[in-house]
Amino acid sequence: MVQIKIVKAPVPDYANGVNPVLTLTENEQSYTVYVGKKNASGEFEKPSVDERIDLFQKLGRTCRQSNFKEFELPEEFCLRATLAFAQGFYAPRLDNRDAKSFTVPEAVKEDFARVNGHMNFLRDLINEHAETLTPEKLAEKAVARLQESAASVGKEQALTVNVTKFEQLLERGFVGTYTVGRGSQNKPCLVEVDYNPSGNPEEPVVAALVGKGITYDTGGYSLKPSDAMSTMRSDMGGAALMTTSLALAIASGLNKRVKLFLSCAENMVSSNAFRVGDVISYPNGVTAAVDNTDAEGRLVLADSLILASSANNGRRPEVILDAATLTGAAKVAVGTDYHSLLSFDDQLVAKVFSAAEQTRELFWRLPLAEFHRSQITSPYATISNTGSVTQSAGASTAAAFLSYFVEDYQKGWLHIDASSTFNRRGGPNLAFGATGRGLQTLARFLVEL
Structure with a gap:
């Protein structure tokens, strides 16, 4: 020793x-x-x-x-x-x-086991190879972790889970997840989790969490080069982060009702894959032109954001948070040491920064304004899944796309472009791979709601 x-x-x-x-x-x-x-x-x-x-x-x-x-x-x-x-x-x-x-040390053993156990789960999940972590397997592992955390505080019955698999996605209107995932033999699914510790079905939902669960991203027909594709097993980092944040919050005594939605798929190339030029019609009336199949994350998130917008017994919850490894533009802006925050709601951003100050995790706010919503126009649809102006702010226009699927998007909604999820170069502080950053901040934010 x-x-x-x-x-x-x-x-x-x-x-x-x-x-x-x-x-x-x-x-x-x-x-x-x-x-x-x-x-x-x-x-x-x-x-x-x-x-x-x-x-x-x-x-x-x-x-x-x-x-x-x-x-x-x-x-x-x-x-x-x-x-x-x-x-x-x-x-x-x-x-x-x-x-x-x-x-x-004995004095911190219990708290350490709780937090570090969730941190290791998050990092292990993101580091797992896509050969074994298919969309349905991601859903299975996410649910199992949440059940384990709920059981640790005697709240097994507080958790309700529904997983919509490939055959039922269109029936329920989850057209983005279906479209992106249909080209893979590992079929897509959408996970809905309701954590309601009160047991009262009329209990208000204070927060809805949304995560992007792309378990592998080739870019589709807008194919990525090999170097960019080599780490794309980590493209489900948003789903992993949101799942584990809720799990840690539950294990830390969360006493409010929170829902979680995960859009899980693989973005592959095949004769059945979606194409550049396709138009997706969402149930909220928004149509989206596919001008780049490698901008697939926002297409699947749209399904979950529509669900989140009515998650409070048919109404909008007070808070909607989504997390996704959405854009390379965010990494260009802040590197991989920070997660990027984009929101119209200054007070909500301040609350996340307050939680981050306590955990010493790094977040940086990027701009999101009304005019960004006019920079994703299409002659064929309501919006395009890429920027429509020269030198558009990629992280901002991606968030602007998501805003079309959030009811009352100017209040109580925050998007996390999870630019610090994965470290492709090992360094003096952390090994190669998943970082675990953001977990403690988001769990603390939820507990303090």
Whole structure:
């Protein structure tokens, strides 16, 4: 058992003559972590909260890459530090992960197990290969996790689930999910979950969550190049994030009624796949021209957003949140360290930022204005699934498309372009693959509703 030791002092002068926030000195029994640095005057300076989180995540990553098999964290590690270490320690390969373990401080053991367990589920789900994680399998795993979380707090009966499979999608008007998914042998489905801890069927629904569950995205006939396609098993990250956020909120004591809708499909090329130039007619009266089959996420989300808009016993819930790995434009704007927020509702954005401030997860607001709704015009339909002006703001026009399927879209609706879901390059803090970012923020947001 290797012990982690914390020293609240600057790095000793003998450590290569530098004073970074993180330095490890290693022997056969322990790692010593110097939590401190010297400022320009040579005085001791305590790291900021964000620096400490970064430090402990780097520590976990370093420990993962070492040859030691077991680690013991010091008792002074708080929950946040322990979670940071654990997420740095995480490995996407199960055969690598099982060989190593660490012991956490007794004081945070229960809370750590709850949060870290959901975090690992989220990352494992996004990292799973599309060969095994088909649309129906995604639905199955999402429901199973929610049932497990509800059972952990004695609320098994509070969960009601309905999964509409391929044959019934058109009957129920879920035309976007049907159209995008019909070209694959792994057929699409739409998941509806109602978490109602009161047991009262007339209980108001305070929030409806919507997630994009594209388990693999070739781009369809607007085919992606191989490099862009190689990580597209993660295109269901929005569905995974929303599912796990609700699951963690339930396990953390959520006492309000919340519904969840997941549009699950594969976007493949076949003789039965949808085509550029097709027009989809949605049951709310909106028609959408398909000008790019690789802009499929908004087409499937439309079904779930229509459902969400009447999820409160036929009326609109107070809050509608959707999450999707929707655009490359969001990644160009903010990189992959931030999730992007787009909304007409300043107060709702402020509430999400408030939750993010407490969890230290990174979100950035991108613009969404009325004029963006006029930048997706089509001569053949109400709207196009791509921008219709030169150099349009891709993340903003994608959100504008979604607004056509949200009742009273200017109030109580927020779209998350989940640009920080997946890290295609491993780094000093996190391994390659799913990041788990956003989970703690959204779960806290739900609990605090």
